[in-house]
Amino acid sequence: MEERLIHPAPESPALSGALPPAPAAACGAAPALTVLYDGACPLCRREIALYRDLPALQPVRYLDVHDSASALPAGTTQPQLLARFHVQQPDGQLLDGARGFVALWAALPGWRWLARVARLPGVTPAMELAYRGFLRLRPAMQRVAAGLEPPALHVPPALRADLRSDHAGETGAVWIYRGLLATSRDPGVRALARAHLATEQGHLDSLRPVVRWPQRSWLLPGWRVAGFLTGALPALAGPRAVHATIAAVETFVDEHYREQLDRIDALPEPSRQAAAPLRALLAQCREDELAHRDEARAALTAPPGPLLRAWCAVVGSGSKIAVALARRV
Numbered sequence: 204m205e206e207r208l209i210h211p212a213p214e215s216p217a218l219s220g221a222l223p224p225a226p227a228a229a230c231g232a233a234p235a236l237t238v239l240y241d242g243a244c245p246l247c248r249r250e251i252a253l254y255r256d257l258p259a260l261q262p263v264r265y266l267d268v269h270d271s272a273s274a275l276p277a278g279t280t281q282p283q284l285l286a287r288f289h290v291q292q293p294d295g296q297l298l299d300g301a302r303g304f305v306a307l308w309a310a311l312p313g314w315r316w317l318a319r320v321a322r323l324p325g326v327t328p329a330m331e332l333a334y335r336g337f338l339r340l341r342p343a344m345q346r347v348a349a350g351l352e353p354p355a356l357h358v359p360p361a362l363r364a365d366l367r368s369d370h371a372g373e374t375g376a377v378w379i380y381r382g383l384l385a386t387s388r389d390p391g392v393r394a395l396a397r398a399h400l401a402t403e404q405g406h407l408d409s410l411r412p413v414v415r416w417p418q419r420s421w422l423l424p425g426w427r428v429a430g431f432l433t434g435a436l437p438a439l440a441g442p443r444a445v446h447a448t449i450a451a452v453e454t455f456v457d458e459h460y461r462e463q464l465d466r467i468d469a470l471p472e473p474s475r476q477a478a479a480p481l482r483a484l485l486a487q488c489r490e491d492e493l494a495h496r497d498e499a500r501a502a503l504t505a506p507p508g509p510l511l512r513a514w515c516a517v518v519g520s521g522s523k524i525a526v527a528l529a530r531r532v
């Protein structure tokens with residue numbers, strides 16, 4: 204392994220050496236930009252969480268190089284990748300430090316302006332110097348950040364797969380409402396979507412410290428797409444289809460959370476007591492989902508017709524299949 208392939212000099216105009224191309228993104232044939240980050244670093248996790256929820260302009264996949272199960276790019280080692288931030292371009296070239304950030308920002312809406320600024324003469328080398336300074340301070344900053352992180356709730360081993368599906372489901376829920384807002388122009392639907400989106404984002408934020416990498420579903424990009432379509436498609440048909448869809452989804456989610464609460468209640472002591480904070484979180488989520496369901500049902504001015512009933516059946520079955528998959532992957 205040649206060191207310069209992994210750590211190109213910031214002044215060098217040439218990119219680092221060619222490596223095997225990154226695999227195609229899960230949702231399409233186009234090869235992905237691969238972000239290689241340290242999942243054990245609380246600073247890195249927070250930054251990646253910020254990027255991850257953005258609808259990237261090209262396929263982007265995030266690889267936790269701290270996870271020993273991660274397949275690293277050929278010719279690299281885990282210590283090398285953990286030492287600095289890296290991004291592998293779709294053609295296999297590996298960029299690190301400031302150049303890696305610039306490549307990632309260029310792929311993210313809302314961040315492209317920063318990539319353009321960074322590409323002005325002299326800016327990327329200056330950013331590289333700043334990044335090297337940050338690396339010296341990083342160990343101390345990591346210790347502070349780790350101490351500030353909320354403690355992860357105890358998850359009984361029997362519920363770990365369920366929690367993975369909960370995290371995946373709340374991710375999908377956030378994207379349902381993003382899909383609605385992207386498609387619907389109905390003021391009532393948009394107001395409902397904004398309110399529900401805030402609640403679902405709160406659920407997701409609560410589950411993030413409980414379900415951390417590598418426990419999360421590796422199919423998250425697919426859940427985002429599925430969620431977006433589940434919101435966007437009925438919005439095209441009108442408010443009634445939207446309300447019927449939300450009622451169908453939340454009816455399923457209510458059952459999903461209720462099953463988990465029942466299983467926690469059935470745990471022997473002291474496991475049940477240890478799981479009490481987790482139970483409180485899941486109970487709150489369920490309560491919110493029930494409120495969403497009831498609000499959607501109340502907004503249904505007429506019973507769904509055969510086509511809408513069929514769509515809702517598809518949504519219900521799809522939710523069951525998604526949970527079964529997310530429990531495993």
Ligand SMILES: [Fe+2]
Nearest residue numbers: 373376403406
């Ligand atoms: Fe939720």
Ligand SMILES: [Fe+2]
Nearest residue numbers: 376453492495
């Ligand atoms: Fe919900």
